[in-house]
Amino acid sequence: MKFIDEYRDASLIGKIAQNIQTSTRSDYTFMEVCGGHTMAIHRFGLRDLLPGNIHLLSGPGCPVCVTARNFIDKAVAIAQMENTILATFGDLIRVPGSHSTLERERSKGRQIKTVFSPLDAVEMAHQNPDKTIVFLGIGFETTAPGTAIAIKMANRKNLGNFMALSAHKLMKPAMQALIHKGIKIDGYLCPGHVSTITGSAMYSDFPEKYGVACVISGFEPVDMLQSIKMMVDQLEKKQPAVEIQYSRAVKPNGNEKALEALDEVFEPTDTEWRGFGVLPKSGLKIRQAYSIHDAENRLSIPEIKSLEDKACICGEILKGLKTPIDCNLFGTACTPENPVGACMVSSEGACAALYKYQK
Amino acid sequence: MCLSIPAKIENIHGDEATVSVNGALYKAGIQMIKDAMEGEYVLLHAGFAIQKIDEKEARETLELYNEMYNLNNRNP
Ligand code: SF4
Numbered sequence: 001m002k003f004i005d006e007y008r009d010a011s012l013i014g015k016i017a018q019n020i021q022t023s024t025r026s027d028y029t030f031m032e033v034c035g036g037h038t039m040a041i042h043r044f045g046l047r048d049l050l051p052g053n054i055h056l057l058s059g060p061g062c063p064v065c066v067t068a069r070n071f072i073d074k075a076v077a078i079a080q081m082e083n084t085i086l087a088t089f090g091d092l093i094r095v096p097g098s099h100s101t102l103e104r105e106r107s108k109g110r111q112i113k114t115v116f117s118p119l120d121a122v123e124m125a126h127q128n129p130d131k132t133i134v135f136l137g138i139g140f141e142t143t144a145p146g147t148a149i150a151i152k153m154a155n156r157k158n159l160g161n162f163m164a165l166s167a168h169k170l171m172k173p174a175m176q177a178l179i180h181k182g183i184k185i186d187g188y189l190c191p192g193h194v195s196t197i198t199g200s201a202m203y204s205d206f207p208e209k210y211g212v213a214c215v216i217s218g219f220e221p222v223d224m225l226q227s228i229k230m231m232v233d234q235l236e237k238k239q240p241a242v243e244i245q246y247s248r249a250v251k252p253n254g255n256e257k258a259l260e261a262l263d264e265v266f267e268p269t270d271t272e273w274r275g276f277g278v279l280p281k282s283g284l285k286i287r288q289a290y291s292i293h294d295a296e297n298r299l300s301i302p303e304i305k306s307l308e309d310k311a312c313i314c315g316e317i318l319k320g321l322k323t324p325i326d327c328n329l330f331g332t333a334c335t336p337e338n339p340v341g342a343c344m345v346s347s348e349g350a351c352a353a354l355y356k357y358q359k
Numbered sequence: 360m361c362l363s364i365p366a367k368i369e370n371i372h373g374d375e376a377t378v379s380v381n382g383a384l385y386k387a388g389i390q391m392i393k394d395a396m397e398g399e400y401v402l403l404h405a406g407f408a409i410q411k412i413d414e415k416e417a418r419e420t421l422e423l424y425n426e427m428y429n430l431n432n433r434n435p
Contacts, residue, residue: 003365003400003412003414003417004365006417006421007421012424012425012428015428015429016424016428019428035362036362036363039362089405115406116385116405116406117386117388117405117406117407118405118406119388119406120406139405142363142404142405142409143404143405145391145407145409146388146404146405146406146407149388149390149391149407193362193363193402193404193409196363196402196409196410197409197410222421222424226424247413247416247420248412248413248414248416248417248420249402249410249412249413250410255391255409255410257390257391257392257393258391258409261390261391348362
């Protein structure tokens with residue numbers, strides 16, 4: 001496959017790892033803020049290749065994991081409405097809400113359909129003119145443009161029965177919140193596919209204001225080790241900066257067409273994150289011009305007081321304060337077959353990734 | 360969810376393309392891609408092509424690493 005095998009070249013991996021071993025003189029903590037990076041670290045055993053003074057922490061980069069319980073509760077409430085089809089990415093189906101899951105609602109006969117693309121939900125609206133189709137929009141800047149394009153398409157086709165419930169989120173406010181909370185992070189392994197859309201400029205505060213190294217990384221072992229090496233070099237030279245390692249997919253300006261669609265359909269809003277609470281201007285809300293497609297606006301969704309599961313420490317894990325092994329339920333009461341928390345549901349969650357690839 | 364995989368554009372019809380990943384075919388919205396062309400590689404994410412993969416850049420990066428770490432250039 002194109003640029004996959006080449007970026008898994010064992011001798012190159014070995015050389016970079018060796019180079020990191022010799023060039024790292026201080027203790028560094030690097031956080032990856034993308035679920036894809038979390039998976040790759042476990043899958044390729046990258047921790048074993050790094051010296052003991054480099055610590056890797058997982059951050060708030062798994063979209064399913066950061067989605068607040070209240071969103072699941074709202075989705076369940078919508079699924080229970082008459083004449084409604086809920087369209088969702090598969091990952092959300094098993095995430096526990098306060099009282100139910102979408103999976104449980106589906107087994108009770110509610111119409112909940114898994115889609116691969118938001119455009120499939122638009123097609124559903126076209127096929128079912130007498131039904132309301134609600135698409136659950138979750139994910140960061142990588143995924144949100146797709147929802148924006150789907151909303152634009154539904155609008156163009158006059159499909160007033162297509163709506164989205166948006167829990168889309170922006171990556172930077174969460175990265176900033178962690179720094180403000182005083183969590184020790186020397187470098188951010190910046191999310192490759194979020195940056196594909198946003199470009200690199202949005203990270204510039206981190207080196208300039210906080211002295212944090214930033215490298216936008218690809219997802220193969222060579223990419224990730226090289227990115228770690230670049231962060232070590234920046235910090236050893238005391239010159240933190242924003243660098244793009246994943247240059248085959250990330251341009252400094254990002255994807256302008258995607259950003260245009262995003263801006264046309266969405267505006268920033270305060271939103272709740274699992275573990276973080278409400279972060280200002282960290283979410284995406286559908287603009288007034290498209291409010292006919294906004295489920296929050298169109299449907300009478302009841303106010304729901306969500307209950308958190310006290311035993312699950314997923315929220316602390318997302319802030320880098322704890323790791324899955326600190327959780328008493330990990331691998332016993334909580335497994336991918338029987339997830340207690342969101343971090344075990346999504347394959348990109350820190351708990352699921354550790355469970356799957358632990359030796 | 361966050362995952363995006365390299366896929367090859369097989370053919371284009373309007374705003375949509377058929378793309379292949381290891382022989383399996385998928386539909387992809389190409390509204391975010393400027394001047395998409397058959398045969399090009401894109402990153403496929405949740406039903407959309409989100410960016411072209413810059414082949415020249417991919418190759419040059421590998422060459423650079425191989426040079427930096429003193430490996431013979433084994434890549435095309
Ligand atoms: S192992 Fe399960 S219960 Fe524990 S933090 Fe992870 S998701 Fe929550």
